[in-house]
Amino acid sequence: MTMTINPLDSALEAWLSNNDQRLHDDLFEFLRIPSVSANSAHKADVARAADWVHAHLARLGFTTETIATPGHPVVLGEWRKAPKGAPTVLVYGHYDVQPAEPLELWTSPAFEPTIRDGNIYARGSVDDKGQLWLHIAAIEAHLAARGTLPVNLIVLAEGEEEVGSDNLAPFIEQHRARLQCEAVVISDSTMFAPGIPSILSSLRGLAYFEINVTGPNSDLHSGMYGGAVVNPATALARIIASFHDANGKVAIPGFYDAVRPFPDAVRAQMKQLPFDELDFKKQLAVDALGGEPGYTTLEKLWTRPTCEVNGLLSGYTGEGAKTVLPGTSMAKVSCRLVPDQDPETTRTLVEAHVRAAAPAGVTVTVTALHGGHPWRAELEGPVFDAAARALATAFGREPVIIGEGGSIPVVNDFARILKAPVLLVGFGLPGENAHAPDEWISQDNFRRGMRAIAALWDEMAPK
């Protein structure tokens, strides 16, 4: 990518500069509401945070509705007065936060926003109130500076992201027509590094299993039976060992068949990202990394599927020695998936492999516990190009394409149900403590984020 970097429209820039303190003040007010969705003691606070979002959207002239769900409500704001031919964009964010405990590990109180060293510290500062608010602030900039918006906007703020978003997919299904749009924009993730704006290209999916191996009908004395009976713990270890070849590549037949390679250009760009492998190893206190040969660490994390053991249990695990030959053994095993793998096919492949690898003398079961589809962004087209230009405007350099090894289920829900491209542009940073004490967002990123999103509406408008 090489691009001309456009400056932000001067009226928007002037308004954002002149109102910087007030935009901080409003965010701080939002952050002071302890809207912990996981804790029923905070139910009223969660409702108060929904009301806060509702009020701010309504004040901007959005048609706003707070819609009940079986859990916490969804706040839906709509503004559909853009010029004919303008696209409709759905902005998604969440107004609930993680619990703040352990409170004693916070340098300043979790729900009293405090600026230190250019960072705003508070629960929800980056996940996701700060990032939701910078979208609303960008909208206000347009409306205040110009009296209008260049695109139609739907803002959807939910209150259950931190407890699994159980009610969101049904909500999107139910309101599918109303939510119809040309793009979904989500800011709930991080940039690669300070000063490097980033567009998220992919999320890995998940296929999570429990494997149970059953041998003799009870635990046996390892002296009286050892050496003649198939040991379920040994059998399980041999099954797990068969999941990878000697080099670390997954050896389950057919596992990679559905993998769609990333475009060479994206891989080439990922290879150029300033990733410090020594530092990564030092952080984890390991002397070597592992995984599939032929890929960089970032490629392994962002673009390649895995098969990892999440848990093991068999026999005696207490202190000292007990001479037991276990009757059963159990492993939790999960595969991270990349497009176009899917959880159900993966389950079939893993189960067939486990059955083939299990020796006579034991029986095995493979139970699917959890699954999620992988996602890959559209890395070309008008939405992506507009985002690249808008981020360049705000950060003074073109964005990089990054990946994410984990999953964000709502991304798939939006893409699947609304059949619109989803753009993930986040303004968090590594080390932001999203789910830990001392959560923070960089003040600079908060400011650049408002400008990037303000620019995005202009960049998405028909020329």
Add this chain to the structure above:
Amino acid sequence: MTMTINPLDSALEAWLSNNDQRLHDDLFEFLRIPSVSANSAHKADVARAADWVHAHLARLGFTTETIATPGHPVVLGEWRKAPKGAPTVLVYGHYDVQPAEPLELWTSPAFEPTIRDGNIYARGSVDDKGQLWLHIAAIEAHLAARGTLPVNLIVLAEGEEEVGSDNLAPFIEQHRARLQCEAVVISDSTMFAPGIPSILSSLRGLAYFEINVTGPNSDLHSGMYGGAVVNPATALARIIASFHDANGKVAIPGFYDAVRPFPDAVRAQMKQLPFDELDFKKQLAVDALGGEPGYTTLEKLWTRPTCEVNGLLSGYTGEGAKTVLPGTSMAKVSCRLVPDQDPETTRTLVEAHVRAAAPAGVTVTVTALHGGHPWRAELEGPVFDAAARALATAFGREPVIIGEGGSIPVVNDFARILKAPVLLVGFGLPGENAHAPDEWISQDNFRRGMRAIAALWDEMAPK
């Protein structure tokens, strides 16, 4: 083996027949004492059982002493009036018993001996009061019928066998000179099957380890890190898988080097034992057995070393799915050893193998938790030959040689400290419930046991 079967001396046979009821009555009195060594509430009962043994030996004219230990006392009886040139034999047994709980599962009360279907049911009936008493009864037969014994006898009865015999090895060390003997005879084990008298040829030793694998310095998110970090659970599984080859033979280099093969004649005899593999599988509810190729199931259990997993623990083992890449993993692994393997050399071999099998990116430790030496009987010589003849006299057929996959530490203590051959001839039977409710000894075996031991003293006397 083919031998002429000698009848029991008629005077001994007559006395044992005439006193059968009284010998039962005395045993029942002994069994009514709830000498549970594990339970301090029974401390006085344990002392009462020691007194009972003391009194019965003293009554026979034994120089008898009850010697305190840090735990329960040892009763030591000596009779050294045999003709010049007669050997001295040490008889070992224990007067303590396992707890009887759960009491509600006993058909008749645990401490009220009851005969049903030719079996004597009571806690301690077979383990070991019944078998200790049949030795004392055989002594009484000689002294009553003939006024003398053909060998010098030491009877050593301990009260801590069911709690680990912690004080016995120091006791033997301390009284080594007094306990000097030509043979140790122990009846605290089982015969191969009803009607088949058995001499125990071997006990397996033990080398028990805990293996700890450490990877990253904390549990990681399996999405954010999976595929690039060496997973300690997977690494452990691969290490365990490397312990055996594809056929089930232990693949730790050097593992079998010290194994001294059993004599072909003993192996040939073991192969002829009526062992029902189908029934064995049915009891365990498995469709196939495992272990080292080239050996029968009994040979695997009695004559070959093993490497078994006793426990596995890593990561998340609760209900459902948790996407964790564990920071550590742990296995309990133990090797059963056969002569001339030893625990310390085995530890060295296992540790070297584990270190070689561990991938870069994790560190491993191997901690030795417990060890015990294997034991093999002298299967020829005057003691063995005398036992074979005596068992044939009592059971009407020559004995078979059997093994035992577990360990009985006191056997090694006697052999090691006194440097005398140890003869294990037991009169229990499979299914005797030694440590379970409804423990029993066959009345027929009790009677034949008294006769076998009475014959043994004659067979051990110089001709």
